[in-house]
Amino acid sequence: MSNNRVYIRDVRSSDKREVVALANAGAEIHQPWISPPLTPNMFKSYLRRCHRDDHEGFAVCLVKTEEIVGVININNIVRGSFLSASIGYYSSATHQGVGYMTEALQLVLRFAFDELGLHRIEANIQPNNYASRNLVQRCGFILEGESKDFLFINGRWRDHERWVRVDARNRLTR
Numbered sequence: 566m567s568n569n570r571v572y573i574r575d576v577r578s579s580d581k582r583e584v585v586a587l588a589n590a591g592a593e594i595h596q597p598w599i600s601p602p603l604t605p606n607m608f609k610s611y612l613r614r615c616h617r618d619d620h621e622g623f624a625v626c627l628v629k630t631e632e633i634v635g636v637i638n639i640n641n642i643v644r645g646s647f648l649s650a651s652i653g654y655y656s657s658a659t660h661q662g663v664g665y666m667t668e669a670l671q672l673v674l675r676f677a678f679d680e681l682g683l684h685r686i687e688a689n690i691q692p693n694n695y696a697s698r699n700l701v702q703r704c705g706f707i708l709e710g711e712s713k714d715f716l717f718i719n720g721r722w723r724d725h726e727r728w729v730r731v732d733a734r735n736r737l738t739r
Contacts, residue, residue, distance in 0.1 A: 566672045567628060571665050573672045576615050576622040576636065581608045583633045584624070591658035600718055601636070601655050618642070621681070625656070625669040634660040637673045639681070648684040650677065654700075661696070670704045678732040685732070689715055689725040698726070706730045 566573050576584065585608050588601035602608040615622035619642045625635035635656035642650040652673065656666045677683045688701045689712065706728040714722035 566676055568668050568672065570628055571634070571668050571672070572626050572628055573623040573637065573669055573676070574626065576612065576624050578612060580624055580633060581605055581612075584608055584636060587633060587636075587657050588655070591655065621676075623669070623673055623676075625665060627665070633657070634665050635669060637666075637669055639673065639677055639686075642681065642683070648682060649687070650681075650683055650685075651687040651689060652677075653688075654697075666700055667703050670700060674704060674730060678734075683732065686730045688728040688730075690728060691723055692726055698728070701728045701730075704730065 585602060585605060588603050591601075602611045611622065614620050615638075619640075621639040621642070623637045623639075624633045625637060626633055635654060637652060637654040640651045640653055652670075654666060654670065674686060677686055686706075687709075688697070688706055690697045690701065692711075707730075709727045709729045712725045712727055715725040716723055
């Protein structure tokens with residue numbers, strides 16, 4: 566899926582060097598928000614997760630150069646009557662603030678709702694992560710509540726805000 570500036574595609578094994586380099590270059594700005602794959606072994610584990618039925622991993626690429634400028638994951642996909650998942654993401658340190666992740670997240674949401682048939686997507690964000698909060702707000706998420714000690718990230722349990730986007734088409738069957 567693509568728009569004028571970015572496209573999303575499945576993360577693949579040939580992305581290892583580029584994704585690990587992107588994660589390491591942005592490690593300082595991503596702390597303590599996320600734990601991206603910082604080593605080839607971490608990437609290998611991440612790629613295994615991408616091949617499970619409950620996960621989708623997307624590389625965010627520039628249309629003009631095909632450079633990877635971010636990663637967006639659909640995690641914990643639950644089917645049945647729940648039709649829900651959560652998302653996680655991080656961007657290249659050198660490409661922040663130009664709207665690529667906003668455009669890419671809109672593409673991922675379209676995929677999640679139209680292709681996967683999901684009804685609800687959650688973004689769980691630490692309260693002081695203003696950039697992430699702004700991103701999901703631009704993409705139509707609403708604040709639903711707080712979750713104390715929600716995720717174990719970088720050696721500590723962290724509180725999160727629960728931001729939600731629901732497929733407004735209210736389709737009853739999938």
